[in-house]
Amino acid sequence: PEDSGRRPFTVGVVGTGYVGLTSAACLAHLGHRVIGADIDATKVAALRRAEVPIAEPGLADLVGAHVADGGLTFTTDLAELATAEVILLCVPTPAHADGTADLAPFDAAVAALADVLRHDAVVVVKSTVPVGTTRRTARALGRSAVSNPEFLREGHAVHDFLHPDRLVVGTVPGPGEGRATATVTALYGGISAPLVRTDAASAELAKYASNAFLALKLSYVNVLAELCEHVGADIGDVAGAMRLDPRIGAAFLSPGPGWGGSCLPKDTRALLRTATEAGVDFAVLADTVTANEHQHDRVVRKIREAVTGSAEGSLDGVRLGLLGLAFKAGTDDVRESPALAVADRLACAGAVLTGYDPGVRRTAELGAVRWADEVGLVAKDAAGLVLLTEWPQFRQLDWRQLAALTDRPVLVDTRDLLDAGSVVRAGFSYHRLGR
Numbered sequence: 001p002e003d004s005g006r007r008p009f010t011v012g013v014v015g016t017g018y019v020g021l022t023s024a025a026c027l028a029h030l031g032h033r034v035i036g037a038d039i040d041a042t043k044v045a046a047l048r049r050a051e052v053p054i055a056e057p058g059l060a061d062l063v064g065a066h067v068a069d070g071g072l073t074f075t076t077d078l079a080e081l082a083t084a085e086v087i088l089l090c091v092p093t094p095a096h097a098d099g100t101a102d103l104a105p106f107d108a109a110v111a112a113l114a115d116v117l118r119h120d121a122v123v124v125v126k127s128t129v130p131v132g133t134t135r136r137t138a139r140a141l142g143r144s145a146v147s148n149p150e151f152l153r154e155g156h157a158v159h160d161f162l163h164p165d166r167l168v169v170g171t172v173p174g175p176g177e178g179r180a181t182a183t184v185t186a187l188y189g190g191i192s193a194p195l196v197r198t199d200a201a202s203a204e205l206a207k208y209a210s211n212a213f214l215a216l217k218l219s220y221v222n223v224l225a226e227l228c229e230h231v232g233a234d235i236g237d238v239a240g241a242m243r244l245d246p247r248i249g250a251a252f253l254s255p256g257p258g259w260g261g262s263c264l265p266k267d268t269r270a271l272l273r274t275a276t277e278a279g280v281d282f283a284v285l286a287d288t289v290t291a292n293e294h295q296h297d298r299v300v301r302k303i304r305e306a307v308t309g310s311a312e313g314s315l316d317g318v319r320l321g322l323l324g325l326a327f328k329a330g331t332d333d334v335r336e337s338p339a340l341a342v343a344d345r346l347a348c349a350g351a352v353l354t355g356y357d358p359g360v361r362r363t364a365e366l367g368a369v370r371w372a373d374e375v376g377l378v379a380k381d382a383a384g385l386v387l388l389t390e391w392p393q394f395r396q397l398d399w400r401q402l403a404a405l406t407d408r409p410v411l412v413d414t415r416d417l418l419d420a421g422s423v424v425r426a427g428f429s430y431h432r433l434g435r
């Protein structure tokens with residue numbers, strides 16, 4: 001019989017980034033005693049002072065509350081996880097140059113845990129890992145392991161962790177499997193969500209399959225937007241009609257500068273590699289990736305035409321102001337941001353770039369973009385403004401004043417965020433994708 005009751009566990013969370021820190025804080029909130037472990041000593045020192053290095057709504061409050069009540073502690077020493085009954089692996093799984101997942105950080109964490117774990121500790125793999133990794137982890141640690149992929153969205157991490165669309169729990173057959181499932185189910189006892197119980201391979205694949213499908217939808221609508229421009233259709237109306245079909249779904253149907261972030265690019269590439277290694281021709285996914293690279297180029301072409309008036313116009317020395325640098329609204333994360341991919345190409349063409357983003361910090365890695373702490377600075381003397389991230393607060397900007405600051409009031413809105421009437425009345429020549 002499985003123990004589906006709720007009881008507090010001692011939980012060790014390895015890796016305290018977006019996924020790990022959110023998991024740690026939310027599990028402490030659910031009443032568990034949580035120890036967060038990370039190799040980054042500076043991060044651990046900050047977290048011990050309840051200083052949260054990432055911007056996620058509600059996260060700093062949860063961390064503050066549970067650091068104060070002792071339910072949440074942090075360490076750089078994995079030996080402190082010796083008391084943990086459950087271990088969550090939340091370390092990064094970045095991409096190698098060939099697209100395969102780089103499992104070096106993951107394997108390092110598993111190796112370090114081998115000598116530390118309680119004999120009955122249940123190991124839960126939350127990192128996004130290729131099919132077979134959970135089974136391999138179970139073997140390496142001589143116990144059952146569970147694949148429990150995380151589906152949270154950055155910018156909504158705390159909400160999504162506590163109110164997930166589904167909990168996926170995939171186990172490796174063998175002794176301890178039943179107890180491992182029961183432990184993970186009890187760990188999430190305070191959360192109500194459909195539970196998908198499956199084998200580890202299906203759970204691992206479900207994560208990649210979901211992210212790759214989102215990327216596919218975005219590439220589809222981006223190419224559709226280009227087609228609209230050629231045939232005189234309006235992507236807003238086309239996508240609007242599509243959205244009303246529940247078989248298609250309303251989300252992820254807006255054109256933009258391309259998809260990015262820390263997950264979609266690496267996960268699509270890793271899934272492609274998995275397919276290739278399995279001898280499966282996943283051409284539609286390969287096209288999804290290629291279309292995204294084309295999208296960055298297409299957006300640059302749009303900007304070039306809007307700013308210079310010609311497809312061959314030179315951007316050399318041209319000052320452009322970028323509105324939005326994060327890979328999407330609501331986050332400070334610029335990893336593989338499409339805004340920066342576009343910026344890179346503009347910089348290669350000689351453009352001089354200043355960027356403003358309400359979430360991104362001065363210390364972020366921004367390549368050729370000079371960071372500005374207020375929006376007026378990006379507009380000042382610019383030959384064009386390019387809106388790249390869909391921050392809703394951009395709608396409230398004083399566009400008349402911004403137009404007056406520019407050298408030429410040209411605005412390319414790659415997210416179709418603004419009200420066309422008001423920006424045109426403010427004096428801008430206004431350009432969008434797919435119209």
Ligand code: NAD
Nearest residue numbers: 015016017018019038039040091092093105109127128150
């Ligand atoms: P992150 O880069 O924000 O954080 C990872 C943390 O792990 C860092 O603090 C790093 O210092 C630490 N770390 C690295 N190696 C370690 C080791 N050997 N021992 C202990 N700590 C170590 O990463 P993230 O965005 O939280 O992603 C983690 C995993 O979750 C990835 O597999 C990712 O694909 C997956 N995921 C991410 C998201 C997301 O939105 N960010 C969503 C779902 C799943």
